[in-house]
Amino acid sequence: MNRHIAVIGIGSGDPDQLTLAAVKAIRATDVFFILDKGRAKSSLVRLRRNMLDEHTTGPYRVVEADDPWRDRSQDASTGYTEAVHDWRRRRAEICERLIADELAPGERGAFLVWGDPSLYDSTLAVLEHITARGNVSFDIEVIPGISSVSALAARHRVGLNRVGRPLHITPGRRLSEAFAAAGNDDGDIVVMLDAHESFRHLAGDDVWIYWGAYIGTPDEILISGRLGEVADEIGRARAEARAAHGWIMDTYLLRPCSDGATEHPEEPRGVRA
Known part of the structure; x- marks a missing residue:
């Protein structure tokens, strides 16, 4: 009997964003694999476990391992692509061992992926690397989730x-x-994985920004307005949030408004959950 791996999109943080398909897949899972990113991001593990506590109906196991360290000093350099590939290879070695040692033939394992597995997530690429090595075989099922992009717009x-x-x-x-x-x-432009506040380098008078961090969680922060007017406010919010939580995940939409568009709803410039 072959092993089965489900890659389950769980939304951007709100447990209510789980789809019915995701809940069904969670309830059918025997073993959940979680890569721990350290104490600073322990809340991400806690959110996953809370989802399991709420939606599982039968016995299951959670297997955790440390996520391999990644050199982020190259994020803005020409070595970025190779650094990511190297990190994925090391991640694949860990996941291959977990699947081989912790998931018996015939059992169903799962990775719970923030947002949607198809958008800026490495899980599918890691699993492809494992299958290419040929040391352990398994079927893969992908359950789409609500991405931070969709949640931001909503x-x-x-x-x-x-x-x-x-x-x-x-x-x-x-x-x-x-x-x-x-x-x-x-x-229009949706920007993800922006650790360096790249929006600051744009001409802001004719651009509207819709920015959000920790979308769908109790720590959610929302700011919108003309980029030139709110860029500093977003920068302060990012710095305060990173200091408070040790990490930040944010996404934003940039929309040119030089054509006189009036699609921007009247709302407070900054909203904190």
């Missing part, structure tokens, strides 16, 4: 795209390129 009460306009999704390190491209075709 919390700000806006659509991600406008009529006839393209939408770009980019990591922060490529924002300047995406912004230049968007300037040519008047597209």
